Amino acid sequence: MSLLQVRPLVLLTGSLLVPLPSFAQGTPPAVHGVTGTMATEGTMKTVYRGLNTIVVTTIDGVEHVYHFTKDLIVHGGKSPADPLAGLEQGRTVVIHYSTEGGQQTAREIDEVGNEGLLETEGTITKIDRGKKQITVRIGSERTETFQLTDRAAAETPRDVDSQTSAGTTKVVIYYKDENGTKIVHYFKKMP
DSSP: OOHHHHHHHHHHHHHHSOOOGGSSSOOOOOOOOSSSSSEEEEEEEEGGGGEEEEEEEESSSSSEEEEEEEEEEEESOOOSSOOOTTTTTEEHHHHHHEEEETEEEEEEEEEEEETTTTTEEEEEEEEEETTTTTEEEEETTTTEEEEEEHHHHHHHHHHHHHHHTTTTTEEEEEEEEEEEEEEEEEEEEOO
């Protein structure tokens, strides 16, 4: 082999040994048996508009890469023309995503705080999947019924239903007041 043939081979081999940046690494494999849309809470890290990709650090400190399409819905975005405007680094978000072919695709992003979702804590007293409602006891006296979005109703874990009757499931609810109705976009059990 001549020197001119060895040099490109060495460069190619060396480039394969360079570690990829975290956004270029693959997404975790799909979980067998889990289908539909899932949701997770995290902190906005980076938006790569040219790649239609966002990076979010979840509560457990793991960076996740989500792809998005033109039909992405963003609640709390600053501009209808550019829904990603205002989703700055460090903002708390809830990502509703699906996994297809090993790739996580964001379907909806909810910004928490600012002009996005409000949050409240309470204890679930009733979930009505048919009416897409959740009733929560806030404090010791007051109960309030919230409307669930289609996604929130679908993402609600089934084990919450069995625990509801005991009145011990404490949750954080993320909602938005839409024309006088409190619409829940996401909720999670508290530890």
